[in-house]
Amino acid sequence: MSHSVKAFAPATVSNIACGFDVLGFAVEGPGDEVIVETRETPGIEILEITGDEGRLPKDAERNTAGVAVRELLDLHGRSNGVSIKIHKKMPLSSGLGSSAASAVAAAAATAALLDLEVDRETLLRCALEGERVACGSAHPDNATPALYGGFVLIRPGEPHDVVELPVPPTLTCALVRPHVEVQTRAARTALGDQVPLSAAVQQWGNLAALIAGLFRGDLELISRSLHDSIAEQKRAHLVPGFPEAQAAALNAGALGCSLSGSGPSIFALCDGTARAEQVADSMVAAVSDLGLGVDRLVSSVGARGVRVLR
């Protein structure tokens, strides 16, 4: 008997200025929907992908969702046949964790489809394997918030720790996406392998203060901590409109503003929805003035993670 399960995983903002590779949060609205179905014959097949303008590989061994499902089956010694439909409800290469969302949704849907007893650690491992194939490396700062929801810290290690952080109730995210494209690999290359010790000290001092600010609900401390001493200046030139949007956001009263992941999406954290709407408007105006198209979104910080919709 064939049946199907649908799952949705949200878009995510990663890095969060001073939290390069270790911080991320989920946003409301955009995300990826994955529908999995049992099939008669063994093997994983991608039946359909929508919303990607034909750009994602349908070969299951090269697709982030296909690899995540393969990993899940392998871990459980299962040889079921699974077919996958992916509906991208967020832009590709946007810095919002598109490949992570597909991988997380695919793994969660398949676990439900096959009634596998599986914890979040295992689902994360599968999603990261998908990311590794799609992006060439597995950075958990999108997949983790897409899975857990909320605002999470990932302590790197074997195994890593996922720390769910408290979020002050009025903390709100304004997001804009200039219609330009940044390749994740190019953005990684721009960083180089070495960083100045002095910049690293700045970064971890800011990150430590950001964590303390979240626990205390101290928006002023959060604001003073939202600076990126490592990646932002090396990547800014890859994102037309970023300097202008950042200046506009801070001028409009944002607590802080930086690139989401490696861009081109730009997030600003704000105190309250009304302020976040103003900040989003200001960023949109700044990017539009350059003749670029731009999307906008206002979201709580730390929306729900993946949900399975049978």
Add this chain to the structure above:
Amino acid sequence: MSHSVKAFAPATVSNIACGFDVLGFAVEGPGDEVIVETRETPGIEILEITGDEGRLPKDAERNTAGVAVRELLDLHGRSNGVSIKIHKKMPLSSGLGSSAASAVAAAAATAALLDLEVDRETLLRCALEGERVACGSAHPDNATPALYGGFVLIRPGEPHDVVELPVPPTLTCALVRPHVEVQTRAARTALGDQVPLSAAVQQWGNLAALIAGLFRGDLELISRSLHDSIAEQKRAHLVPGFPEAQAAALNAGALGCSLSGSGPSIFALCDGTARAEQVADSMVAAVSDLGLGVDRLVSSVGARGVRVLR
């Protein structure tokens, strides 16, 4: 009319494994006592230094305490004459913030002596100026806990933030000091100017998790976070006995163990006093086995900061 004021500032542990240059806490017991007295003629004079084996400069312009007092007077436009006696009740060059303790105690005592209206930020600025002269650079991770007490995070910046961190009630520090000497400047030089990005990500992931662990009172998370990816391996060779003491501490059940500042003192964080005593004994045995002399101390984490004793 001449009168005198005495102040005591505690020894401090800085860096705390993953918090290079941004974390420190005060310990109970060792520290520096400074007695200041008004004198008839303007100018700052160091009358006496004990406990330094004659090694510290008595020239007030080259002594950390003298410079801190000078800075305080200058900030208040005062030309009083002040004489200073310094009783070092902790070893020099031990990695326990000896120069910071003298500077903090001297500034606090002088503020009380002259009834100056002065906040902690100002006292810290004076102490850091003293440190800058004595050490060639002003790193606030000893002076800040010596002044504020407790376990503090210093977010670098202009101005920096001092964040007083919560300390789980059973968190206890075992400290040992092998009788070897490490020059702070040599320890700084060993670090170099650049660090691998991957090691920096490890470091700030651990630091962020340590801060979260302190807020949550999660000793297991604290334990998993107490690793230094940046300084420890570059400095370990400067401290005979460190690898042996660290292995002994972890084997005896310490939550984590690393160099205090640039060493030679070695701290281990432990769950409870009984465990800390065992860990201290184990570290002492490991260092003694190498034929080195060694001191030991067990202290709460985050003792009181400077106190003025009129």
